[in-house]
Amino acid sequence: MGLQFIRPNTKIDFVGFRYVAYCVSAALILLGLVSLVIKGGPRYGIDFAGGIIVQVKFEEKTDMNQVRGALEGLKLPGMVIQQMGTAEESEYLVRTSNSEISSEEVRSMIGQSLAKDLPQAKGEIRRLEMVGPKVGADLRSKALEAMYYAILLIAIYISGRFEQRWTAAGIMAAGLFVGISALQFLGLSTSWLIVGAMVITLGLCLYLKLTYALGAVLALIHDVIITVGAFSLMNKEFDLTVIAALLTIIGYSLNDTIIVFDRIRETLRYGKGGTFAEVINTSINQTLSRTILTSGLTLIVVICLYILGGAVIHDFALALLIGIFVGTYSSIFVASPILLHFGKSRMAQDSVPAKA
Numbered sequence: 001m002g003l004q005f006i007r008p009n010t011k012i013d014f015v016g017f018r019y020v021a022y023c024v025s026a027a028l029i030l031l032g033l034v035s036l037v038i039k040g041g042p043r044y045g046i047d048f049a050g051g052i053i054v055q056v057k058f059e060e061k062t063d064m065n066q067v068r069g070a071l072e073g074l075k076l077p078g079m080v081i082q083q084m085g086t087a088e089e090s091e092y093l094v095r096t097s098n099s100e101i102s103s104e105e106v107r108s109m110i111g112q113s114l115a116k117d118l119p120q121a122k123g124e125i126r127r128l129e130m131v132g133p134k135v136g137a138d139l140r141s142k143a144l145e146a147m148y149y150a151i152l153l154i155a156i157y158i159s160g161r162f163e164q165r166w167t168a169a170g171i172m173a174a175g176l177f178v179g180i181s182a183l184q185f186l187g188l189s190t191s192w193l194i195v196g197a198m199v200i201t202l203g204l205c206l207y208l209k210l211t212y213a214l215g216a217v218l219a220l221i222h223d224v225i226i227t228v229g230a231f232s233l234m235n236k237e238f239d240l241t242v243i244a245a246l247l248t249i250i251g252y253s254l255n256d257t258i259i260v261f262d263r264i265r266e267t268l269r270y271g272k273g274g275t276f277a278e279v280i281n282t283s284i285n286q287t288l289s290r291t292i293l294t295s296g297l298t299l300i301v302v303i304c305l306y307i308l309g310g311a312v313i314h315d316f317a318l319a320l321l322i323g324i325f326v327g328t329y330s331s332i333f334v335a336s337p338i339l340l341h342f343g344k345s346r347m348a349q350d351s352v353p354a355k356a
Contacts (some may be wrong), residue, residue, distance in 0.1 A: 010285045014332055015277045015340060021333035025222060032229010042232060045239030046131050048140040051078070051097045052106050055127035056114065058090040062121045067092055070117035074109050076101075085310065090121070103130040143243040148194045150250050151220050152176065155201060155213040162212040162261055169213075172204040211342045216257050219327075219335035223253045227323045231315075241316040249323030256295070256331040259287050264339070280336050295328040 036042065046053045056067070068081050071094065078097030085091055094110060101109075107128050114123035131139075152173075159169035179200040183193050198221065205214035224246055231238065263283035302324060306317035 010288065011281070012285055012288070013281060014284045015281050015337060018333060018337035018340075021329075021337070025226070025330075025334060028226050029222070029229065032226060032232055035229060035232040039232060039235075042228065042238045043235060044140065045237035045242075046095060046129065047239040048137075048143070049097065050131050050137075051095060052101075052103055052128065052130045053096075054094040054106065054110055054125055055084070056092050056094060056110070057124050057126050058092075058118070059122040059124070060090070060120060061088060062090045062118060062123070063087065064092065066118060066121070067094075067114075070113050071110060074113055076106070076109075103128055139240065143240070144191060144194050146243070147224065147246060147250065148197060150247060151198075151217055152201060154220065154250070154254055155205065155210070155217050158213040158216045158258075158261075159205075159210045161258075162265055163210060165208075165210065168208045168210060172201070172208060172210065172213075175204050176200055206342070209342075211339055212261055214342055215335040215338040216254060216261070218338055219257055219330040220250050220253055222330050222334050223249055223323055223327045226326050227319055230322050231319065236315055236318070239315070241313065242319050245316045245319035245323065248320060249327055252298070252324060253327030253330060256291060256328055257335045259290065260284055260331055260336055261339070263287050264336070277340055280340055284332055284336060291328060291331070295324060298324055 064081055064083055076096040080095045082093040084093055107125055111125055156169040156173055160166040176197060180197050183196045227246060227249060260283055263286055264280055267279045267283055302317055302320045306321060309317055
């Protein structure tokens with residue numbers, strides 16, 4: 001007999017908690033959006049904002065105030081000093097915004113200042129990176145496009161996979177192309193283009209009654225917004241590693257949602273459930289053991305990565321921690337309830353038992 005983490009006859013009323021879950025999600029999203037508005041958007045790292053980053057390692061223990069005191073006379077524009085690892089490691093990142101100073105000049109200026117004001121600490125420049133403002137803007141635009149196209153392709157796949165409506169999915173893609181072309185004609189920025197395209201995608205899902213796709217896409221948008229909002233609240237930087245984490249979260253959350261949706265579809269197809277709400281509850285309970293085990297084991301690995309992985313992947317692991325937790329939550333309390341609200345009209349069609 002196999003291991004039973006959750007009893008087979010478990011009957012938790014997840015659907016009954018949907019309005020509480022909506023309030024929790026709305027509060028988290030609102031907090032994140034308020035933080036983003038107050039701070040004028042995400043705090044972009046050097047990958048997206050452009051600038052120069054210098055990694056300095058000291059042989060002797062040196063605190064941040066000493067490093068700041070040694071470098072403040074350089075008057076580097078937008079200089080920020082960030083500690084890496086523990087205080088005993090005495091390793092720091094020095095960031096400066098875009099300027100006319102070359103990377104070699106910055107290296108020389110920092111090296112000379114540290115040698116002059118902190119000679120006993122024996123500071124060594126281990127890494128220097130420079131990203132121009134145009135490259136940073138291009139990377140930011142491409143990152144937004146990558147997340148958008150990932151969600152769009154997911155919507156098309158879900159429509160065909162679960163509803164067997166590839167034609168409707170094709171119509172949605174065509175309508176979206178027309179809508180984006182119209183928005184581009186208006187000369188909107190990439191950020192507003194992505195927002196407009198998302199609104200058009202959701203509108204087309206509603207109009208074409210692609211309820212599975214609607215639930216999945218809203219859950220993914222929910223996960224990304226909450227993760228981005230959490231980073232804004234914690235004043236964390238957004239760089240390419242965080243974008244990679246967001247794309248990973250989209251894939252992970254989708255996988256969890258597909259497991260639940262697949263069980264709902266099977267239950268409807270063979271006429272095993274009662275009302276649509278009962279079918280959804282039964283399906284979530286039946287997949288709950290797999291959901292908890294998968295998410296729990298993944299979280300253990302990511303926690304180890306967060307604690308032991310070092311400063312380079314610290315933010316990547318933090319984004320995964322938030323995203324996996326929120327993605328698991330959204331599969332149960334966001335995607336499935338949305339399917340309940342907008343999918344009732346298709347229940348009769350989907351619940352016809354298959355012929356022998």
